[in-house]
Amino acid sequence: MSAITQFHLAFPVRDLDEARRFYGDVIGCPKGRSDVNYQDFDFFGHHLVAHIAAEAAPLQDSRFDGEAVPVPHFGMNLDREAWEGLARRLKDAGVDFAEAPHLRLKGKPGQHVTMFLFDPSGNALEFKSFDDPEQTFIP
Structure with a gap:
């Protein structure tokens, strides 16, 4: 590609x-x-x-690593320093997390930290940081 x-x-x-x-x-x-x-x-x-827009797409839940995740959602894969800075910024702003910052896929390929939140219009956002960015697209 x-x-x-x-x-x-x-x-x-x-x-x-x-x-x-x-x-x-x-x-x-x-x-x-x-x-x-x-x-x-x-x-x-x-x-x-x-x-x-009059309406957003209806949210549904899907499952990933044993947890419900909202679909659709969008976000960014950040380096760890930027991810931690954003997590602090969101916490300082009093944002309510749908999933507080935490580790996902612990001990497995693709291990990463993640957090989910909703914007004021109800759009779901996920921000994550892979321990090894080379594992983003591993099967």
């Missing part, structure tokens, strides 16, 4: 000012272009766009 420099994800929100505060101020994503219907964010170097 060719090298990809950025992903682009557009997702629904109920209120742009609320999204700007959460993604911009709480998570720390710089804001880009915007108008009355959307707001661009620099999401750890990737192109994230919040769009006003």
Whole structure:
């Protein structure tokens, strides 16, 4: 596969000012272009766009490593220092975690730390950091 420099994800929100505060101020994503219907964010170097929408996709639970995880969800694989910094930032902001920061796949290939949370519009986010990033795509 060719090298990809950025992903682009557009997702629904109920209120742009609320999204700007959460993604911009709480998570720390710089804001880009915007108008009355959307707001661009620099999401750890990737192109994230919040769009006003009447409804988000309904959430369902799936299972991973013995735990329920919300689907759909999106997020980032970060290096450990950035992940720990974000976890502190979210805790300091009083964010309620759907899954508090913890270790997953302990002692197995692909071991990583993870945390799940919801934005104010109900979109599920996961941030993780692999002990060995080379194991991200192992079968």
